[in-house]
Amino acid sequence: MSRNFIRQVLYPAINNLLHRYANPARFMRMSARATPWLAGITILLAGAGLYLGLFVSPADYQQSETVRIMYVHVPAAWIALSCYVGMAVGAAVGLIWKHPLAHVMTKSSAPIGAIFTFLALLTGSLWGKPMWGTYWVWDARLTSMLVLFFLYIGYMALNNAFDDPGRGTTASAVLVLVGSVNIPIIKFSVEWWNTLHQPASVIRAGGPTIDASMLWPLLLMIAAYTTYYVWVLFIRMRTDIMETRLRALRMRQVHEQAGS
Amino acid sequence: MNSFTAIVRRDLHMAFRQGFDSLMVVMFFVLAVILFPFGVGPEGNILARIAAGVIWVAALLSTMLSLERLFQTDFEDGSLELLVLSPVPLEVVVVAKVVGHWLTTGLPLIIASPLLAVFLNMHGDGYPMMLAALALGTPTLSLIGAVGAALILGARRGGVLLSLLVLPLFIPVLIFGVSAVDAALGGFSVKAQLLILGALLLAAAPLCSWAAAAALRQAVESS
Numbered sequence: 419m420s421r422n423f424i425r426q427v428l429y430p431a432i433n434n435l436l437h438r439y440a441n442p443a444r445f446m447r448m449s450a451r452a453t454p455w456l457a458g459i460t461i462l463l464a465g466a467g468l469y470l471g472l473f474v475s476p477a478d479y480q481q482s483e484t485v486r487i488m489y490v491h492v493p494a495a496w497i498a499l500s501c502y503v504g505m506a507v508g509a510a511v512g513l514i515w516k517h518p519l520a521h522v523m524t525k526s527s528a529p530i531g532a533i534f535t536f537l538a539l540l541t542g543s544l545w546g547k548p549m550w551g552t553y554w555v556w557d558a559r560l561t562s563m564l565v566l567f568f569l570y571i572g573y574m575a576l577n578n579a580f581d582d583p584g585r586g587t588t589a590s591a592v593l594v595l596v597g598s599v600n601i602p603i604i605k606f607s608v609e610w611w612n613t614l615h616q617p618a619s620v621i622r623a624g625g626p627t628i629d630a631s632m633l634w635p636l637l638l639m640i641a642a643y644t645t646y647y648v649w650v651l652f653i654r655m656r657t658d659i660m661e662t663r664l665r666a667l668r669m670r671q672v673h674e675q676a677g678s
Numbered sequence: 679m680n681s682f683t684a685i686v687r688r689d690l691h692m693a694f695r696q697g698f699d700s701l702m703v704v705m706f707f708v709l710a711v712i713l714f715p716f717g718v719g720p721e722g723n724i725l726a727r728i729a730a731g732v733i734w735v736a737a738l739l740s741t742m743l744s745l746e747r748l749f750q751t752d753f754e755d756g757s758l759e760l761l762v763l764s765p766v767p768l769e770v771v772v773v774a775k776v777v778g779h780w781l782t783t784g785l786p787l788i789i790a791s792p793l794l795a796v797f798l799n800m801h802g803d804g805y806p807m808m809l810a811a812l813a814l815g816t817p818t819l820s821l822i823g824a825v826g827a828a829l830i831l832g833a834r835r836g837g838v839l840l841s842l843l844v845l846p847l848f849i850p851v852l853i854f855g856v857s858a859v860d861a862a863l864g865g866f867s868v869k870a871q872l873l874i875l876g877a878l879l880l881a882a883a884p885l886c887s888w889a890a891a892a893a894l895r896q897a898v899e900s901s
Contacts, residue, residue: 513892561849568846575842579833585900589829592893593843596825596885603850 440517442659449652456649460642467638475631487545489635493643495538498566499604501531501647505573506598509591519655521587524594525577526654530647532570539563558607559615562600569597681766682774689778699747700782704790707740711794722799729798730808730859736794737787737812738819738848744783745823745844746830746837748775753831753897762898768891772828773883776820784816800863807862814875815855821879821886822847828893832900851878 438444471489478485508524511517542560543553554560573590580586608617628636693700714732718724752758761771791812792805800808826844830836858871 565846565849568842572839572843572846575839576829576833579830579835579839581834582832582900585832585896588896588900589833589893592825592889592896593829596847596889599885 436511436515436517440515440519442519442522445519446656446659449656453649453652453656456645456652460645460649463638463642463645467635467642471635471639475635478632481549484545484548485632487541488632489639491538491541491545492636493640494534494541495563496640497643497647498531498535498538498563499601500644501527501534502566502569502594502598502601505531505594506601509594513588513591513595521591522655522658523651524591525587526651526658528570528574528577530650530654532567532574534643534647535563535567535570539567557615558610559604562604562607565600566604569593569600573597681764682770685761685771685774686778686781689775690781693778693782700744700786703740703744703783704786706743707736707787707790708794710736710739712797715797726799726801729795729800730804730863731856732798733791733794733808734812734815734852734855734859737791737816738845738852740787741783741816741819741823742841742844742848744779745820745827746840748779748824748827749831749894749897750827750836758831758894759898762895768894769884769887772824772887772890772894776817776824776887779824780817780820784812784820787816788812803865804859804863807868808859810872811855811858811875814872814879815851818851818875818879818882819848821882822851824890825886825893828890828897831894831897851875854878 467489471486475486477483505524505527508520508527512520512524539560542563546555547553573593576593577586577590580589608615711732714728715725718728749758752761762768764771788809791808795805795808823840823844826840826847829843830840833839854871854874858868858875861868861871
């Protein structure tokens with residue numbers, strides 16, 4: 419890429435994008451239109467994915483029926499990780515450009531990511547009992563996911579620990595960026611350490627190693643979890659923006675009463 | 679460089695004036711380790727097996743306990759504001775504070791650790807490696823902890839919050855610190871573990887001082 423391209427095309431494009439969506443009123447209009455669609459798409463995808471996963475796809479020759487836990491486990495882990503990546507991007511954008519919606523996005527993502535991390539750990543341990551013979555092992559993947567869960571909890575705790583909400587937002591944004599060192603560790607833990615958790619079989623060099631009859635329901639479920647995540651994220655962001663407005667209105671009311 | 683040594687000297691001065699504070703951290707370290715023989719029973723074999731892990735975990739916890747004070751007093755009496763306004767880059771100030779912190783807590787912990795290894799019946803082969811691993815690992819703990827200490831300035835119940843933020847990030851240091859000692863006890867090569875501990879320190883030094891400086895700036899701006 420030439421420097422001219424970066425200066426004349428890329429920077430204006432980023433700026434345009436940032437400024438276009440920095441406006442909470444525009445976001446409110448856009449998200450109000452998007453939420454029913456997201457809900458519909460999520461229900462369709464999840465319905466199709468669950469039907470294919472639970473009834474159509476075959477049982478595994480080694481794992482028998484427990485393989486079906488994969489259809490809820492892998493998408494949960496996917497959301498747990500991508501939600502944190504999204505938060506890290508949001509925190510960086512919020513800190514660098516003081517973008518208000520990016521901070522709202524980061525803050526609203528945290529509880530969703532924490533729940534999905536918990537679900538990934540829970541479904542994984544329910545699968546681990548019949549397959550590995552134990553609910554929990556101190557495997558590198560499991561440990562790093564547990565650390566991710568604590569990072570989410572720590573973020574939420576730090577966000578709520580200040581009387582001044584602005585300070586909580588910026589401090590926890592720095593924490594998200596610091597914690598993002600954990601993400602590549604989680605992703606590559608199954609390749610760096612030779613432990614119990616199986617290595618990646620969907621997104622890997624050389625194409626997926628799982629059969630199409632199992633890959634399709636898995637991909638559908640991943641898509642369903644992703645649209646569900648965006649749907650819930652929009653609802654949470656809308657709530658957060660409305661709460662901020664309410665607080666501002668109430669403050670103005672108090673000031674007017676004090677003034678009169 | 680002058681201001682760097684000045685900040686370190688100031689922190690050391692203050693630590694020596696209130697000498698009891700850094701002594702208390704070492705006392706906590708010793709007491710926390712001494713609890714284990716009562717908890718798991720005084721059998722020599724079991725204690726020798728868990729010695730490295732117990733000493734490392736106790737060192738982690740004592741470092742964490744001492745972190746809350748790292749920026750808190752400066753924040754409360756306003757000297758932090760002066761440090762932020764001074765021409766010295768704030769990252770350098772953070773490194774100076776971390777050096778001061780390590781000299782007053784990390785170093786005493788390392789000095790006390792052989793005594794605890796005796797209590798826990800550790801085999802003689804592990805001693806040099808434990809000292810080396812602690813010497814490489816505790817500065818990393820101070821650096822990571824500085825980020826947490828800067829983030830919680832002005833928070834309600836900062837101490838409990840600090841443990842929640844910092845302990846998960848301490849885990850890599852713990853893993854490689856303990857496995858270095860275990861490898862030495864088992865007669866294996868410890869080069870890999872020591873290299874990773876060194877790499878963690880080298881990565882943490884710029885990244886943590888940068889993040890802690892960012893957090894300090896925000897704390898001062900919003901107070």
